[in-house]
Amino acid sequence: MKIPHSLKLVALATCLATGSFIVCPAAIAADVTIGFAAPLTGxxxxxxxxxxRGVELAIDDANAKKLVIGGQPVHFVLDAEDDQGDPRMGSQVAQKLVDSKVAGIVGHFNSGTSIPASRIYYNAGIPMVSPTATNPMLTSQGFKTVFRVTNSDAQMGQLAGHSAVQALKGKNIAVIDDRTAFGQGMADEFVKGVEAAGGKIVDREFTTDKAVDFKSQLTRMKSFNPDVIFWGGLDQQAGMLIKQMRQLGMKATLLGGGSFENETFLKVAGESAEGAVSWDYGVPLSKLKAGKEFDNKMKAKYNEGVVAYSPSAYDATWVLINAMQKANSTDPKVYGPLIRSVSFEGVSGNIAFMQNGDMKDPAATFYKVIGGKWVPQAVAYGDKVEPLQN
Incomplete structure (x- = not known):
C-alpha cells in the first residue's frame, strides 16, 4: 500500500524523539482508493x-470499523467518475481510474460501458465488481478480475421467457429492444426462454435508447395481436412505450427483465402502468434481513431511501474489502485472486461466486403494478420459484 507524501509528513510531525529512538503515538491510516463509475448525469x-450512495455507505461503515490490513490501519476513500452511460466515455473513465492507481472498481452500471471497461481493468490487474451489468459477455471473456453481484441476462431472460408462457399464458409474444448491450442482450435471452418454454415469438422490433416515439414499431406489432410484449431497455422509455401502447388500443401485458420496476416508470407511464410486470434483480427490500435498516441509513444521510440498486453497490464494495482482509493486503494483484472465495450475507442477499465471476444462485423477484404500485409476486432462487404472500 502506498502512503501519500502528505500523510508521511503528518506522521513525522506527530512522532516524538526520545534519545536515539523515534516513537509514534499512533500509526497513520493510509488511504485506499475504491474507484466507482456509473452515469451521474443524463x-x-x-x-x-x-x-x-451505496458505495459511500459501505466506505463509511468500513472506516467506522477502523480496519487494519497488512499491519497498517487503512482509510477507504472514493474516486467517483461519471461515465454518462456511454461506452466511449466509459473507456476513458476506466483508463483515468487505472492511472489514478485505484485499488479496485465498483461499476459500471450499463453493460455497454462495463464490457469495454473490463478489458482496461483486466490489463491493469485491477478487480472490477459490477452491481448491475448483466450481459453474459461481461463474464465470458475469461477475465479473472471481473465479477458481478447480480443476475446475468441469461438467467433473467430465462425467467422472464418462462413466465411469459407459463404465468402470463402468452400465446402471441412480441419483443422490442433498444439495441444496447443490455437491452438487446436481455431480449435475445428472453426469446430463448420463451422458445424453451414452448412459446411463440410473433414479432420482433427494435429502436434506440434515445427514442421517444415507438408508434411505428407498435403499429406493426398490433397486426400480430400480441398478448405479451417484452421490452428490452430502461425505465423512462418503458413508461413512454406502455402509454403509446394504450393510445393505440393495445391491451397486451408489458413485461420487462430488470429494467423498469421503479418509481420513474410509474411516473412516466401514469395510469397506463397498471398491470405491467417485470422481473427484477434480487429480493424485495422489505423481505431482506437488513433491508429496512439500510433504507433508513440512506434516508438519514441523503433524505431519500433506496431508489434501485444501492444495496448491490454496497455489497460490491464489501466484496473488495472482504477480499483485502482475507489476503491481508490492499494490493490488487494479491487480494484479487481471493475474490472468488469471498462469501457473506450482504444487504442484497447471499454473496458468493462461480468460477467465471457470476453469482451463485442469484435471486430475482417478479413484480406487478397493482393500484399504481409495484407489488412483489414471487421470488426465484436459481431455478426454484417461491410465491410471496403480500
Missing part, C-alpha cells in the same frame, strides 16, 4: 447516484 443518473 437519463440514467438516478441509477448512478443511487449506486454511488
Amino acid at each position: 437519463a440514467s443518473a438516478h441509477y448512478g447516484v443511487d449506486l454511488k
Whole structure:
C-alpha cells in the first residue's frame, strides 16, 4: 500500500524523539482508493447516484470499523467518475481510474460501458465488481478480475421467457429492444426462454435508447395481436412505450427483465402502468434481513431511501474489502485472486461466486403494478420459484 507524501509528513510531525529512538503515538491510516463509475448525469443518473450512495455507505461503515490490513490501519476513500452511460466515455473513465492507481472498481452500471471497461481493468490487474451489468459477455471473456453481484441476462431472460408462457399464458409474444448491450442482450435471452418454454415469438422490433416515439414499431406489432410484449431497455422509455401502447388500443401485458420496476416508470407511464410486470434483480427490500435498516441509513444521510440498486453497490464494495482482509493486503494483484472465495450475507442477499465471476444462485423477484404500485409476486432462487404472500 502506498502512503501519500502528505500523510508521511503528518506522521513525522506527530512522532516524538526520545534519545536515539523515534516513537509514534499512533500509526497513520493510509488511504485506499475504491474507484466507482456509473452515469451521474443524463437519463440514467438516478441509477448512478443511487449506486454511488451505496458505495459511500459501505466506505463509511468500513472506516467506522477502523480496519487494519497488512499491519497498517487503512482509510477507504472514493474516486467517483461519471461515465454518462456511454461506452466511449466509459473507456476513458476506466483508463483515468487505472492511472489514478485505484485499488479496485465498483461499476459500471450499463453493460455497454462495463464490457469495454473490463478489458482496461483486466490489463491493469485491477478487480472490477459490477452491481448491475448483466450481459453474459461481461463474464465470458475469461477475465479473472471481473465479477458481478447480480443476475446475468441469461438467467433473467430465462425467467422472464418462462413466465411469459407459463404465468402470463402468452400465446402471441412480441419483443422490442433498444439495441444496447443490455437491452438487446436481455431480449435475445428472453426469446430463448420463451422458445424453451414452448412459446411463440410473433414479432420482433427494435429502436434506440434515445427514442421517444415507438408508434411505428407498435403499429406493426398490433397486426400480430400480441398478448405479451417484452421490452428490452430502461425505465423512462418503458413508461413512454406502455402509454403509446394504450393510445393505440393495445391491451397486451408489458413485461420487462430488470429494467423498469421503479418509481420513474410509474411516473412516466401514469395510469397506463397498471398491470405491467417485470422481473427484477434480487429480493424485495422489505423481505431482506437488513433491508429496512439500510433504507433508513440512506434516508438519514441523503433524505431519500433506496431508489434501485444501492444495496448491490454496497455489497460490491464489501466484496473488495472482504477480499483485502482475507489476503491481508490492499494490493490488487494479491487480494484479487481471493475474490472468488469471498462469501457473506450482504444487504442484497447471499454473496458468493462461480468460477467465471457470476453469482451463485442469484435471486430475482417478479413484480406487478397493482393500484399504481409495484407489488412483489414471487421470488426465484436459481431455478426454484417461491410465491410471496403480500
